[in-house]
Amino acid sequence: MTVVAEQTGRWLDQFTQQPAAEPWLKELRDSAFQRFLELGFPATHEEEWRFTNVAPIARTQFANEHLNWETARGSLPTTFFNGKYVAAALPEGVSLGTPEDLKAHLGKYASYHNHPFIALNTAFLRDVAVLRIDRGAVVDEPVRFLYGAAETHPPVAAHPRILVLAGAHSQCTLVETYAAQGKYFTNAVTEIVAGEGAVVDHYRVQSESTEAYHIGILQAMAGRNANFTSHSISLGGLLVRNDANVALSEGTEATLNGLYIANGQQHVDNHTQIDHAKPHGTSHELYKGILDGHATAVFNGRIIVRKDAQKTDSKQTNKNLLLSDDAVINTKPELQILADDVRCTHGATIGQLDAEALFYLQSRGIGKGEARDLLTYAFAQDIVDRVKIPALKDYLEKVLFEKFHEHVG
Amino acid sequence: MALLEIKDLHARVGERGILNGIDLTVNAGEVHAIMGPNGSGKSTLAQVLAGRELYQVTAGEVLYNGKDLLEMAPEERAQEGIFLAFQYPVEIPGVSNMYFLKAAVNAVRKQRGLAELDAMDFLNLVQEKMKLMEMDQTLLNRPVNTGFSGGEKKRNEIFQMAVLEPRLAILDETDSGLDIDALRTVAGGVNALRGPERAMIVVTHYQRLLNYIVPDYVHVLSQGRIVKSGGKELALQLEESGYAGLGIEDVEEAVGRI
Ligand SMILES: Nc1ncnc2c1ncn2[C@@H]1O[C@H](COP(=O)(O)OP(=O)(O)O)[C@@H](O)[C@H]1O
Ligand SMILES: [Mg+2]
Numbered sequence: 001m002t003v004v005a006e007q008t009g010r011w012l013d014q015f016t017q018q019p020a021a022e023p024w025l026k027e028l029r030d031s032a033f034q035r036f037l038e039l040g041f042p043a044t045h046e047e048e049w050r051f052t053n054v055a056p057i058a059r060t061q062f063a064n065e066h067l068n069w070e071t072a073r074g075s076l077p078t079t080f081f082n083g084k085y086v087a088a089a090l091p092e093g094v095s096l097g098t099p100e101d102l103k104a105h106l107g108k109y110a111s112y113h114n115h116p117f118i119a120l121n122t123a124f125l126r127d128v129a130v131l132r133i134d135r136g137a138v139v140d141e142p143v144r145f146l147y148g149a150a151e152t153h154p155p156v157a158a159h160p161r162i163l164v165l166a167g168a169h170s171q172c173t174l175v176e177t178y179a180a181q182g183k184y185f186t187n188a189v190t191e192i193v194a195g196e197g198a199v200v201d202h203y204r205v206q207s208e209s210t211e212a213y214h215i216g217i218l219q220a221m222a223g224r225n226a227n228f229t230s231h232s233i234s235l236g237g238l239l240v241r242n243d244a245n246v247a248l249s250e251g252t253e254a255t256l257n258g259l260y261i262a263n264g265q266q267h268v269d270n271h272t273q274i275d276h277a278k279p280h281g282t283s284h285e286l287y288k289g290i291l292d293g294h295a296t297a298v299f300n301g302r303i304i305v306r307k308d309a310q311k312t313d314s315k316q317t318n319k320n321l322l323l324s325d326d327a328v329i330n331t332k333p334e335l336q337i338l339a340d341d342v343r344c345t346h347g348a349t350i351g352q353l354d355a356e357a358l359f360y361l362q363s364r365g366i367g368k369g370e371a372r373d374l375l376t377y378a379f380a381q382d383i384v385d386r387v388k389i390p391a392l393k394d395y396l397e398k399v400l401f402e403k404f405h406e407h408v409g
Numbered sequence: 410m411a412l413l414e415i416k417d418l419h420a421r422v423g424e425r426g427i428l429n430g431i432d433l434t435v436n437a438g439e440v441h442a443i444m445g446p447n448g449s450g451k452s453t454l455a456q457v458l459a460g461r462e463l464y465q466v467t468a469g470e471v472l473y474n475g476k477d478l479l480e481m482a483p484e485e486r487a488q489e490g491i492f493l494a495f496q497y498p499v500e501i502p503g504v505s506n507m508y509f510l511k512a513a514v515n516a517v518r519k520q521r522g523l524a525e526l527d528a529m530d531f532l533n534l535v536q537e538k539m540k541l542m543e544m545d546q547t548l549l550n551r552p553v554n555t556g557f558s559g560g561e562k563k564r565n566e567i568f569q570m571a572v573l574e575p576r577l578a579i580l581d582e583t584d585s586g587l588d589i590d591a592l593r594t595v596a597g598g599v600n601a602l603r604g605p606e607r608a609m610i611v612v613t614h615y616q617r618l619l620n621y622i623v624p625d626y627v628h629v630l631s632q633g634r635i636v637k638s639g640g641k642e643l644a645l646q647l648e649e650s651g652y653a654g655l656g657i658e659d660v661e662e663a664v665g666r667i
């Protein structure tokens with residue numbers, strides 16, 4: 001056996017031992033697994049994976065997931081746990097999707113044909129959190145998706161899958177949270193469809209353990225005049241790859257915000273893609289990274305403006321703060337602009353803490369360590385300010401405050 | 410013992426010498442004005458005293474309260490009672506003025522063996538000083554100096570000084586960019602802090618500020634050296650005959666005469 005076949009072959013036992021599924025699902029899983037075997041794990045000579053070496057994932061023998069999920073604690077609003085709906089009642093205007101919804105939409109946006117991790121996720125589809133937001137419904141209460149694992153040997157692999165269909169002119173807030181302890185592999189795929197004029201505010205809070213592998217893929221399809229926002233907060237994980245992709249329609253407004261914080265040996269890769277397919281679309285993207293220790297990070301922001309997408313207005317910004325000499329960031333905008341009447345701006349910065357600002361704080365009696373923490377915290381502030389859920393905003397402020405106040409007291 | 414004693418201070422940036430032997434003694438209760446043309450080294454002196462590492466001290470010594478000042482980190486100097494009002498106050502987006510000031514007050518209090526101020530006491534202190542400086546309360550919730558006008562920044566500096574109550578205040582061109590009303594308010598804030606236990610070094614290019622903050626001594630700096638010292642009448646003399654009257658070249662002044 002070749003190395004590649006050996007690595008993908010490790011998943012064969014697990015795949016064949018899966019519980020039986022309806023024919024349409026079995027067919028989907030089978031072809032996805034087939035595709036996974038063909039693609040193999042990505043290698044660093046592939047442009048999309050140039051700076052992210054997934055060999056540690058490929059080499060590990062993972063256990064089957066379903067035995068190992070914790071049960072949800074406390075009473076939370078609308079909660080899915082590992083795709084299973086666990087809270088008492090769905091808010092008004094939200095319903096569980098039907099098998100027809102699944103058949104019609106699952107895998108239609110996040111294509112497994114060119115992405116081995118989507119293929120792997122699709123091959124192991126079981127508990128899909130599928131939600132439908134009624135047309136015109138205004139849902140205030142955030143819908144939460146919680147994923148966590150208990151520590152096991154061998155480590156567990158989980159393939160969470162979310163599908164949200166937001167009806168025309170509906171409004172909703174979605175929160176995905178990933179957190180657990182020990183070594184494991186999360187391979188999550190989320191598909192969101194925002195119907196015409198819908199407003200979707202999506203959050204992804206990744207606080208995995210610093211031994212965990214995390215692949216998180218978002219594929220959003222935003223309809224005419226829809227307003228789609230996704231916030232990606234990446235705090236944990238040893239080896240992390242986030243893909244946040246959104247396709248826009250006519251008059252769509254899309255926003256991608258991101259914050260990644262890494263230290264020690266952590267590696268975090270954010271690939272984003274904003275696809276302007278139709279005219280009059282607007283997109284804003286702001287990703288910020290704070291890297292310390294030997295952490296490495298990647299930001300790759302692709303903006304596609306297709307031939308039809310005249311009057312597109314797109315702005316991309318990536319800012320990085322390096323707190324140590326050993327931290328590394330690779331940042332790259334990737335603009336593919338085929339229309340001529342568009343406005344696209346992009347900019348990336350890599351810097352250290354501002355020496356003048358540090359001195360100013362110190363000159364007022366604030367110790368150097370605290371001054372550094374304060375400025376680091378301030379760097380992340382504008383991403384946190386964009387979070388519209390008060391409880392989540394408070395939580396993030398607390399987490400950041402604790403992260404950047406280790407020198408104090 | 411003098412509060413501050415500067416002896417033969419030399420400092421440079423990179424290869425370039427900027428301070429070329431400064432001698433200055435400041436006693437508690439005194440106000441010293443340092444005047445001089447642009448580029449003569451006034452800000453450099455102020456920054457060196459506050460501990461800016463950018464400037465390398467190559468010779469000389471500075472004693473503060475008898476202690477070796479140059480050995481101290483910038484925050485220690487502040488905790489020991491040195492305050493620099495910056496010529497160009499720094500904008501710090503993302504840090505609220507309130508949070509910043511509270512951290513500063515408590516750092517200084519801690520060094521003095523005082524308990525941290527609770528939220529209520531802090532607010533009372535801050536409100537009293539804001540009134541003194543005729544400052545808009547909303548500035549407290551804004552990020553430090555961010556988007557402040559030139560005048561607001563200068564007021565904010567003196568407001569911080571009023572809150573921190575330093576023993577040695579160094580004011581670097583606090584008058585520049587202020588209209589006459591703002592200048593009066595700022596000078597009022599400074600004068601309120603004058604007292605037998607405190608000293609001030611007032612750095613200025615123009616004599617104007619010294620009508621409001623009347624100094625005990627005036628020193629003229631040129632090319633990194635104090636070339637003339639005297640009483641407050643020296644400032645008036647400068648006002649009349651300019652730096653040129655002292656044989657000092659000042660480009661701005663020369664241009665003004667054309
Ligand atoms: N960071 C620096 N790098 C290089 N030169 C500097 C720096 N700071 C000051 N200087 C130079 O030192 C001289 C004195 O500057 P400064 O102390 O700002 O003068 P003043 O405040 O009297 O106008 C000037 O010629 C200035 O250009
Ligand atoms: Mg100056």
